[in-house]
Amino acid sequence: MPAFEAEEFSLPQTERAFWGSPARRDDRIKTKVMSTDGFSINHNTVDLRYLEQLVDSEQTAALAGMMKYYMTKVTGPATVKRLAEMLERQMRQGGLEAFMDGYAWCGMAQPRVQEIYAMLNRSRRHL
Numbered sequence: 001m002p003a004f005e006a007e008e009f010s011l012p013q014t015e016r017a018f019w020g021s022p023a024r025r026d027d028r029i030k031t032k033v034m035s036t037d038g039f040s041i042n043h044n045t046v047d048l049r050y051l052e053q054l055v056d057s058e059q060t061a062a063l064a065g066m067m068k069y070y071m072t073k074v075t076g077p078a079t080v081k082r083l084a085e086m087l088e089r090q091m092r093q094g095g096l097e098a099f100m101d102g103y104a105w106c107g108m109a110q111p112r113v114q115e116i117y118a119m120l121n122r123s124r125r126h127l
Contacts, residue, residue, distance in 0.1 A: 080120045084117050
């Protein structure tokens with residue numbers, strides 16, 4: 001049997017960048033929650049299937065609110081890690097109300113930071 005040599009495993013050194021571009025005040029961002037399978041935001045679907053820790057559509061609604069918050073508040077490039085940390089910090093400081101648009105959302109449950117990372121990773125708003 002021939003001997004094979006392979007390089008030792010290491011994580012990639014590059015960070016995938018997301019670009020924020022705040023919507024104008026007259027632009028309306030529409031969201032639609034599809035149970036625990038995912039959500040759509042302005043007709044772009046974020047597929048969350050096979051995230052076994054998502055047990056309720058209320059967690060998916062909270063993730064949709066976070067994505068909407070990111071789309072309206074963040075400008076310029078940001079890495080997945082930076083965005084996830086920013087969203088988690090905002091959730092800790094202001095609760096889930098921090099991601100609402102001035103009206104009360106009913107039925108939101110707090111997702112874990114792992115689901116925030118998965119949502120950003122599966123989003124198509126990247127370079």
